[in-house]
């Protein structure tokens with residue numbers, strides 16, 4: 562056994578009261594292109610039957626990370642473990658075909674000259690009838706068993722996508738790597754296929770690392786989100802935690818529009834036209850930004866030139882003039898020009914709320930919904 566294998570004694574992690582060894586663990590992975598770290602010290606784990614989403618903007622290093630795990634790209638630093646066993650570091654590597662990792666990409670290309678059943682059975686070994694039985698089982702799982710003897714061109718795009726999923730799952734991979742697999746599908750198809758894919762992967766207890774740049778997709782699919790930027794993971798956690806406890810303004814802005822109020826800290830308080838915000842531990846004189854999402858701005862009507870009373874929870878109201886109001890289907894978006902400095906703040910309101918342009922209204926910022934970050 563190569564010496565590197567001795568690194569396999571990994572601490573297992575606690576999950577729902579059980580000790581579980583991660584199905585996939587990558588540690589301190591780095592990859593340089595032309596002297597630039599495109600993937601920079603990335604570490605993450607995925608448990609069996611769990612979906613981790615690698616979420617980040619274009620060019621941040623998501624696909625490169627996936628390619629290193631698949632073994633088609635080699636990292637310059639770091640280690641990859643499957644079920645606690647080292648499969649790759651900078652000296653020792655298990656070749657891609659022996660990693661028991663399934664791949665599903667956006668351009669999944671089925672073999673046009675092979676039947677649907679033969680496409681699914683393509684990576685399988687063993688007697689013909691066994692391979693066909695496994696292909697049938699998987700096609701049944703994605704509700705396409707009746708097409709086993711048809712050819713890919715006879716299927717719709719969404720059906721072909723499900724065949725590709727069945728093909729990737731047929732050899733029972735321990736890990737499934739998915740790189741924007743749903744982005745080629747139209748919106749209505751996508752939701753259904755996403756949910757179906759997820760339930761098949763969970764049934765098979767596969768660990769999934771899903772790459773996407775769409776926050777809604779990550780929120781919908783992930784047990785855990787790893788937010789990536791410029792080659793690094795900037796935040797990692799359950800979707801709810803990443804959304805409600807963002808590490809910086811960019812992390813807020815990745816999931817929704819944001820409103821920003823500039824302020825300076827004095828005595829651990831940031832003074833704004835909406836009143837004071839707590840800034841514990843921030844030194845005096847620090848420039849900060851108070852950041853909050855449009856759905857958290859509170860709107861009140863003007864009553865004889867006055868707004869609602871100031872409260873500890875919502876602070877002081879500030880007046881704004883409606884610039885624009887648009888109905889977006891599930892919600893309405895209203896933009897206000899603020900009296901205090903002429904800046905624009907955005908509010909979203911459920912359902913229909915379309916105040917007239919030019920109307921004066923009073924806005925407040927609930928303190929438990931905003932974040933204070935250094936500027």
Ligand SMILES: Nc1ncnc2c1ncn2[C@@H]1O[C@H](COP(=O)(O)OP(=O)(O)OP(=O)(O)O)[C@@H](O)[C@H]1O
Nearest residue numbers: 594595599617618619620621622623624625626774
């Ligand atoms: N073989 C290569 N040689 C040089 N640079 C590369 C190579 N592969 C990727 N890069 C660069 O590495 C960076 C990360 O690329 P990567 O494909 O991992 O991004 P991504 O997060 O998947 O983006 P997208 O969402 O657009 O697919 C990019 O700046 C890209 O140009």
Ligand SMILES: [Mg+2]
Nearest residue numbers: 623624625740
């Ligand atoms: Mg990519």
